[in-house]
Amino acid sequence: MAANADGRKKEVLPTKMTLKRYEEMSKCLEKAVKTS
Numbered sequence: 001m002a003a004n005a006d007g008r009k010k011e012v013l014p015t016k017m018t019l020k021r022y023e024e025m026s027k028c029l030e031k032a033v034k035t036s
Contacts, residue, residue: 014022
């Protein structure tokens, strides 16, 4: 993880926890789209 001079991160490697969270979020979004 390299930070630039202005403090922004150059690349983000998603952890397993993050990937799991994204999966849950996408499932919730799909459910919301179907019900609306």
